[in-house]
Amino acid sequence: MxxxxxxxxxxxxxxxxxxxxxxxxxxxxxxxxxxxxxxxxxxxxxxxxxxxxxxxxxxxxxxxxxRIPLDGLEQAMLVRDALETAIIEKAATRATPGCVDRLRAILAQQEAAIESGDLHAFHRTDELFHSTLAELSGYPGVWPIIAQAKIQVDRYRQLTLPLAGRMQEVLKQHRDVLDAVASGDPARAAQAMHEHLDRVLPVLEITRKLRPEFFTAQLGPR
The missing domain is CATH 1.10.10.10 (Winged helix-like DNA-binding domain superfamily/Winged helix DNA-binding domain)
Structure with a gap:
C-alpha cells in the first residue's frame, strides 16, 4: 500500500x-x-x-x-433506499440457512457492541451487515456505490448513535430485516429494508440542534 x-x-x-x-x-x-x-x-x-x-x-x-451538508443527506438516502431495497429482494431469494446464520452472527457482534458501549464497533458491524446482504444478493459490486453515496450520512449517523435507545432501535430493525430475508419473501424483505432506512433521517433535527456547528446547508466555503 x-x-x-x-x-x-x-x-x-x-x-x-x-x-x-x-x-x-x-x-x-x-x-x-x-x-x-x-x-x-x-x-x-x-x-x-x-x-x-x-x-x-x-x-x-x-x-x-x-461540515456535514444537510442538502446532501436526503439525496444520499434516496440512492441508498433504491439500491438496497433492490438487492435485498435478490438476497431473500438466495438466502440459505448458512447465509442466515452468518447474518445472525453479525447481529450478535452488534449487540455486543451495544453492551460494551462501543459506538465505532456498532457502526462497523452495521456496515458489515449491509455489505454482507449485498454480497449474498449476488451483486457485491453495488455496495461500493452505496458506501460512497452515503458517506456524509455515515458521519451524521455517528452523532445519532449516542441518543438514548438509538442503537437498540437499529438492532431491532436489523433483526426485522434478517427475519424477512430468512422467510424467503422478497417483497417482505424490501419493505423491512425500506422501513429501516426510512427511520435514518427523522432524528436529524434533534441532532442538528445539539451540534449546529457541525452542519452546513451545502458544501462550499466555511
Missing part, C-alpha cells in the same frame, strides 16, 4: 467515525510526522478527501474537516 493511500484510508475513517470533527484544522506537516512520511503523499490524500467532500481547502485560511 502506498503512503498516500495509507494516509487517505486512515484520515477517511477518522472523519467518517467523527474522531476528527467538522471544522477541525488539518495540518499536513503534523500528519506527515505521524505517518513517518513526506508531505507529498499527505497532500495527495487531502486532495482526494476534498474531492469526496470530507475536507475543505479554504484559500488564505487553511484546510479543515468539512
Amino acid at each position: 502506498t503512503a498516500s493511500r495509507r494516509v487517505y484510508q486512515s484520515l477517511r475513517q477518522r472523519i467518517v467515525e467523527m474522531r476528527m470533527l467538522p471544522r477541525e484544522r488539518i495540518v499536513e506537516r503534523d500528519i506527515a510526522e505521524e505517518f513517518g512520511t513526506s508531505r507529498t503523499p499527505v497532500h495527495e490524500a487531502v486532495l482526494r478527501l476534498a474531492d469526496e467532500g470530507l475536507i475543505e481547502v479554504v484559500p488564505r485560511s487553511g484546510t479543515f474537516v468539512a
Whole structure:
C-alpha cells in the first residue's frame, strides 16, 4: 500500500467515525510526522478527501474537516433506499440457512457492541451487515456505490448513535430485516429494508440542534 493511500484510508475513517470533527484544522506537516512520511503523499490524500467532500481547502485560511451538508443527506438516502431495497429482494431469494446464520452472527457482534458501549464497533458491524446482504444478493459490486453515496450520512449517523435507545432501535430493525430475508419473501424483505432506512433521517433535527456547528446547508466555503 502506498503512503498516500495509507494516509487517505486512515484520515477517511477518522472523519467518517467523527474522531476528527467538522471544522477541525488539518495540518499536513503534523500528519506527515505521524505517518513517518513526506508531505507529498499527505497532500495527495487531502486532495482526494476534498474531492469526496470530507475536507475543505479554504484559500488564505487553511484546510479543515468539512461540515456535514444537510442538502446532501436526503439525496444520499434516496440512492441508498433504491439500491438496497433492490438487492435485498435478490438476497431473500438466495438466502440459505448458512447465509442466515452468518447474518445472525453479525447481529450478535452488534449487540455486543451495544453492551460494551462501543459506538465505532456498532457502526462497523452495521456496515458489515449491509455489505454482507449485498454480497449474498449476488451483486457485491453495488455496495461500493452505496458506501460512497452515503458517506456524509455515515458521519451524521455517528452523532445519532449516542441518543438514548438509538442503537437498540437499529438492532431491532436489523433483526426485522434478517427475519424477512430468512422467510424467503422478497417483497417482505424490501419493505423491512425500506422501513429501516426510512427511520435514518427523522432524528436529524434533534441532532442538528445539539451540534449546529457541525452542519452546513451545502458544501462550499466555511
